[in-house]
Amino acid sequence: AQSVAQPEDQVNVAEGNPLTVKCTYSVSGNPYLFWYVQYPNRGLQFLLKYITGDNLVKGSYGFEAEFNKSQTSFHLKKPSALVSDSALYFCAVKKAGTYKYIFGTGTRLKVLA
Amino acid sequence: DAGVTQSPTHLIKTRGQQVTLRCSPISGHKSVSWYQQVLGQGPQFIFQYYEKEERGRGNFPDRFSARQFPNYSSELNVNALLLGDSALYLCASSPPGLAGGETQYFGPGTRLLVL
Numbered sequence: 092a093q094s095v096a097q098p099e100d101q102v103n104v105a106e107g108n109p110l111t112v113k114c115t116y117s118v119s120g121n122p123y124l125f126w127y128v129q130y131p132n133r134g135l136q137f138l139l140k141y142i143t144g145d146n147l148v149k150g151s152y153g154f155e156a157e158f159n160k161s162q163t164s165f166h167l168k169k170p171s172a173l174v175s176d177s178a179l180y181f182c183a184v185k186k187a188g189t190y191k192y193i194f195g196t197g198t199r200l201k202v203l204a
Numbered sequence: 205d206a207g208v209t210q211s212p213t214h215l216i217k218t219r220g221q222q223v224t225l226r227c228s229p230i231s232g233h234k235s236v237s238w239y240q241q242v243l244g245q246g247p248q249f250i251f252q253y254y255e256k257e258e259r260g261r262g263n264f265p266d267r268f269s270a271r272q273f274p275n276y277s278s279e280l281n282v283n284a285l286l287l288g289d290s291a292l293y294l295c296a297s298s299p300p301g302l303a304g305g306e307t308q309y310f311g312p313g314t315r316l317l318v319l
Binding site for chain 1: 208237239244245246247248249252254259260262294296305307308309310311312313
């Protein structure tokens with residue numbers, strides 16, 4: 092069975108500091124991994140995805156994520172946080188050959204000015 | 205290009221009633237998925253449709269049904285509403301692909317409140 096874990100309900104970081112939002116997954120076979128961001132009363136916005144190839148994936152708004160197969164992780168990172176990055180972040184996994192996307196419970200990022 | 209659109213934006217129903225939610229995908233996208241997002245949780249997969257055929261179904265009761273039309277728009281129907289059906293219902297569309305890593309693009313959602 093596929094599953095995604097986001098171990099932190101909330102992450103606080105000072106503006107200008109690097110940020111990391113953690114995600115680990117469990118899936119048999121090859122995973123497709125995604126990060127989405129959700130602002131209040133809005134749908135989810137796509138940030139980036141890992142399908143294959145380079146383990147470091149670069150996405151929108153300066154975000155990047157590193158796929159680590161041995162640790163089954165796909166942590167989201169940004170070198171310098173902005174107050175406007177404050178939002179709810181979701182990690183999702185999809186097993187290759189299937190149609191079902193599994194989302195984590197979300198991590199609320201709060202960037203403090 | 206317009207993004208995924210959903211209607212209505214908000215809806216209030218009472219227990220036992222039925223509701224229909226609507227979704228229009230991004231132009232050129234043939235796949236539509238429906239998710240339920242309960243407050244404080246991540247989206248839960250309900251259905252995926254492609255070319256009017258159901259391709260996947262999540263762990264939801266038969267009270268939930270959906271269909272996709274020739275123009276690729278979709279409807280989600282929920283019968284015999286329960287209080288626990290109160291949630292944000294999200295629709296997502298994705299470009300043509302064969303169970304690959306196609307990206308899903310989400311609409312703003314329909315917030316359903318069941319009283």
